[in-house]
Amino acid sequence: MPLYAVRMDVAIPDGLDPQLVADTIAREKAYSQEIQRGGEWPHIWRCVGEYSNISIFDVADNERLHEILWGLPLFKWMTCEVTALATHPSDINA
Numbered sequence: 001m002p003l004y005a006v007r008m009d010v011a012i013p014d015g016l017d018p019q020l021v022a023d024t025i026a027r028e029k030a031y032s033q034e035i036q037r038g039g040e041w042p043h044i045w046r047c048v049g050e051y052s053n054i055s056i057f058d059v060a061d062n063e064r065l066h067e068i069l070w071g072l073p074l075f076k077w078m079t080c081e082v083t084a085l086a087t088h089p090s091d092i093n094a
């Protein structure tokens with residue numbers, strides 16, 4: 001299945017109801033962990049010092065990745081940069 005690296009940068013607007021923000025972050029965690037358990041989100045790494053992550057997705061196609069990203073509860077407050085990955089010719093494991 002195709003692999004994708006996705007960098008997510010979160011920017012929560014100032015002045016929002018703190019309960020709304022907390023609820024959204026809790027829903028984000030549950031949604032993310034459900035997809036991780038299903039195998040389509042095998043890696044998520046925090047970018048040190050930033051409210052950002054770099055994740056690896058292992059999904060059927062572009063449409064499925066799009067569906068997952070649009071379903072993120074924090075999606076409205078984040079920007080995503082998607083990079084499709086191909087095997088590197090120097091990879092000794094390939």
Ligand SMILES: O=C(O)C[C@H]1C=CC(=O)O1
Binds near residue numbers: 008
């Ligand atoms: O904290 C983040 O990087 C944003 C987001 C992505 C997955 C998740 O649980 O939170």
